[in-house]
Amino acid sequence: MAGQGNGKIKSICMLSTHGYFDPIPQLGKTDTGGQVLYVLQLAEAFVKHNIKVDIYTRWFDRERKQIDPLPGCPDARVIRIPAGPWEFIPKEQIYDVLPELAENMVKFIRENNLNYDLYHGHYVDAGIVTLDVAKQFDKPPFFTSHSLGAWKRQKIGGDPEEMDRVFNFTHRIAEEIRVFKSIRAQTVTSNEEEEKIEELYNFRPPRVQFIPPGVDVHTFRPLKEGEEETKTKIALPDKYIFVVGRISKVKGHDLLLPAYLRAVQEYPDIHLVIAGGSKEPDEEEKEVLSNVNRFVKENQLEEKVHLVGGIPHDDLPPYFRQAELFVLAARYEPFGMTALEAMACQTPAAITIYSGLHEHLIPGENCLQFDPFKTDEYAETIIKMLKDRTLARKLAKAGCEAVQKGFSWEAIAEKHIAFYEKHI
Numbered sequence: 001m002a003g004q005g006n007g008k009i010k011s012i013c014m015l016s017t018h019g020y021f022d023p024i025p026q027l028g029k030t031d032t033g034g035q036v037l038y039v040l041q042l043a044e045a046f047v048k049h050n051i052k053v054d055i056y057t058r059w060f061d062r063e064r065k066q067i068d069p070l071p072g073c074p075d076a077r078v079i080r081i082p083a084g085p086w087e088f089i090p091k092e093q094i095y096d097v098l099p100e101l102a103e104n105m106v107k108f109i110r111e112n113n114l115n116y117d118l119y120h121g122h123y124v125d126a127g128i129v130t131l132d133v134a135k136q137f138d139k140p141p142f143f144t145s146h147s148l149g150a151w152k153r154q155k156i157g158g159d160p161e162e163m164d165r166v167f168n169f170t171h172r173i174a175e176e177i178r179v180f181k182s183i184r185a186q187t188v189t190s191n192e193e194e195e196k197i198e199e200l201y202n203f204r205p206p207r208v209q210f211i212p213p214g215v216d217v218h219t220f221r222p223l224k225e226g227e228e229e230t231k232t233k234i235a236l237p238d239k240y241i242f243v244v245g246r247i248s249k250v251k252g253h254d255l256l257l258p259a260y261l262r263a264v265q266e267y268p269d270i271h272l273v274i275a276g277g278s279k280e281p282d283e284e285e286k287e288v289l290s291n292v293n294r295f296v297k298e299n300q301l302e303e304k305v306h307l308v309g310g311i312p313h314d315d316l317p318p319y320f321r322q323a324e325l326f327v328l329a330a331r332y333e334p335f336g337m338t339a340l341e342a343m344a345c346q347t348p349a350a351i352t353i354y355s356g357l358h359e360h361l362i363p364g365e366n367c368l369q370f371d372p373f374k375t376d377e378y379a380e381t382i383i384k385m386l387k388d389r390t391l392a393r394k395l396a397k398a399g400c401e402a403v404q405k406g407f408s409w410e411a412i413a414e415k416h417i418a419f420y421e422k423h424i
Contacts (some may be wrong), residue, residue, distance in 0.1 A: 008421050012046060013116035014039055015056045015126035015133075017101060018091035021057035023070045023078050028310030029092045029278050030285075033246050035146045035339040037313060038213050039122055043076040045057075045214065045413035054114070056105055056129075058097070060088055081105045090282070092168040093173070094125050102132035109137070118420055124145060124172055125320040127179040130287055137332065140424055145335045148193065149173045150200035154251060155332035155354065177201050185233050185423040187211045190356025209419050210281075212360060214412035215340045217404050219316055222346035229313040230318045234308045237271035242323035243380065244275040244316065244338050244348075245330070247285040248284070250354065252372050253275075256288075256329040257295045257305075259378035264304055267386050270324065272305045279310070320345040325385045328352050340407055343367070343399035348392040350381050366398040 016039045019031035025040060026032055043053040052075045059066060059080030068078040081104045084097030093215050109116075116218045120142040121130030129141045134141035149172035155162060164170055180186070185207035188194045198204045204323065223229060242262065253274065260272050274292070278285060289307070296305045311319060320326060326342035328351045336357035337348050343366070350368045363369040370381040387390050 002183070008419055008424055009117045009417060010049055011052045011054075011114075011116050012043075012055060012420075013119045013133075014043060014181060015057075015121045015128055015130050016123065017058050017098070017126040018089075018090075018094050018123065020081075020088075021055070021078060022064070023068050025313060026072070027313050028246060028276050030088070030280075030282050034335070035122060035212070038110065038146070038335065040070065040076075041214060041216055041409045042413060042416065044070060044073050045409040046416075047073055047075045049417060050412060051417075052076070054116070056081055057099055058089075058094070060084070060086055060253050062086055070200070075178060079404075081108060089127060091123070092172075095168075098125060098128050099132070102129045104134045105129065105133050108344060109133075115283065118142060118424060120257060123150070124176050124179060127183070131179065131182050131196065141182070143179055143186040143418065143424070144182040144189070145176065145179075145193070145334075146189065148196055148200065149176055151193075151196045152250065152332055154200065173201070175304050176202060180205055183417070187419065189213055191359060193334065193356060207423055209415075211412060211419065212357075212407060213335050213340070215337070215344050215403050215407045217408045219314060219345050220320070220341045220344035220403075222400060223321065224356070230321070230392050231319065233315065234311070234319075236273065236319070236322060237306070239269050240271040240273045240306075240322075240323050242273050242275070242319055242326050242342070243329055244311065244319070245290050245424065247277045247281065248285060248328055249288060250332045251288075252329040253292050254330040255372040255375075255378065256327065257299075258324055258375045259372075259382060261299055261301070262379035263382040264271055264301070264373070265424075266383055270304075270348075272301075272385060273319070273323070274306065274309060275311045275316075275413070277307070277309045277394070302328040314404045315346050316341065320347045323347055325350060325382070327382065328355055328357070330355060331356070334365035339367075340403050343396070343409075344402040345395045347387055348396040349399060350385060361402065365395070366402045367395055 018028045020026045025036045029303045037287045055078050059082045059408050066080050070076040083101035118140050119130045119134040123146050130141045135199040326340040326347050326349045328336045333355035336355035353370045361367045368381050370378050
């Protein structure tokens, strides 16, 4: 049970080295999405089990404090370590500064007399640093990839040379293989991810366990009887489909829009609200937004499609709860946390089959699922949910119950502790 101590593990070092990693996450900024939230919430759940947690990340903004506790949770801290120039580096180009990051992190730990029972890296860049630092202290290194370079390359397609230039796939995949072979044990966020490691990397992880991400079911929940809905900061249409995530090619906005176009022709009063995006968008985000706006204009959807920008994570529940349905639209999604959060708010969800999440839900019972590359199937899924509101309510109720039972962060932390104790 949460709150009880455990015999082996007293202190955990977690690493998440790219993006903007802050105790209050800046979701939607470049390279800053579900993984940041995952690490923060898992850390808070560990603290409830009387385990102290430090999360190490790269320090590139002098205005940020080096040691930054999580709000209301002083036993979980973000610790920033300088490496390379004092400027943001995208994750595709971060590899050159990782040796310095590892060296400076070891120095910081020694100077502050810190002791960790284990090190757990999240994503390939942090996995690289984890191997180096854990070796210096003779502690076990653990790993969660969150995303596989070879799988992402397979899903994105496009010109191989151009994609390699943009995403640095060749280097990333080589480093992933090295981490897979060197780590003490690893978790995967879907069973399909384990299969893809064997298929695409020709490697069978000897010590691997599926542990899904969790949901903060205390924040993402249905309204209680008599409770009034929180007022949203953005004006919303009466009836809308809700989509939230980074503005990126992999998120599938280009696949969603043709399906929505068919749905709105049958249900003219249904709007589409797309949340997400950076205050300082990179070239990829600008291109995606340009293509979205072009489609909207060409199909005269200016009054129907609403690009509302980034929404603070803790402000999302009322946007989920007031939606007719939530759509997880990605062409590739390692898991699909936003869908679980929508379901926890008792909002019916339609989920891409190219998400890690889809294999842990039951289509027709607690969600609907679709192939985003098949526009007819995509549109029919949306229309079915809009047409049959009895079905939508049934899916919403069952979906909420499934999330509360199997995906709370408290339950996920317990699974991690058992995993560590087995391999430590």
